[in-house]
Amino acid sequence: MKEIGLHIMDIVQNSVRAGASEISVTLSESIAKDTLTLAIADDGKGMDEETCRRATDPFFTSRTTRKVGLGLPLLQMNAGLSGGGVKIESAPGKGTTVTATFGYSHVDRPPLGDVSGTIALLILSNPGINIIYNHLCDGNGWSISTREIREELGDDAVTDLTIVRPLKEIINENVSSLRNIEAGYDKY
């Protein structure tokens, strides 16, 4: 994966397949701590200890269509390359939280990429799941969710193709305004 945005798209599919009804994606950038943290939490079916341990094994997958499962191993590789790592917390029936930490200024950290576009597509593609996106920049935060969109624009809005572009624009504008104060943040 060349961008953090693509990792988000990828890991969220795991939560979708786990039957989640709510998935929260939190991206926090900290210039002060020099870290970029991506946390994806769901209320899906969760994993037992053994499955959880094997989740980062590239030759382990819950799919039957192929024998490899590279989503988490690739995330772990990219996080590790930039001096961070991946933590997976899960329990059967309780959902799963995947937390990846990257070194913010590390040369090997992938760029953020099209995070707003990814979130907009995820909202469009999963109308039955409440997708929550939180963005934090050293203390400042902003969030948007499928539920808010439904409440504001009506239930049919979330499956409407015309909503993708403006939604992306709203996310971009708000995240950009979080970081006006301090310099040194990645292009969003």
Next chain:
Amino acid sequence: MEKLKSLADLKKIREGAREKLDLRVKGDNPEGLVLVKVAMATCGIASGAKPIMDFFVEELDKRGIGAVVTQTGCMGYCYAEPTVEVQLPGKEPVVYGFVDRKRADEIIEKYIKNGELVEGIIPVNYEKID
């Protein structure tokens, strides 16, 4: 145009565009919609499925075609990613492999608009997965 800052701004625009929306097949005829599913598992994403999905979302909207664009998992055709499943109203789904922008454009212009098959179909006794 002023920049969009909140969902309330978006609501205003949508209300303005309501008339245009009503002209479409949309709403009164959900079965009449074209269903486009982009395979979005690790293999698909790594092969560039996201820009292809962006393309479908944008172009179907621009060309005024009533469609639902969504994502699906890996169907086992990792070698042929990005793969896209297209289901025209009342027809069996067709899966296209190696979809780039050029082929995506062909799929919209020839298959979705005229029902004319385009090169790149994955010829298997394919069954839809949920």
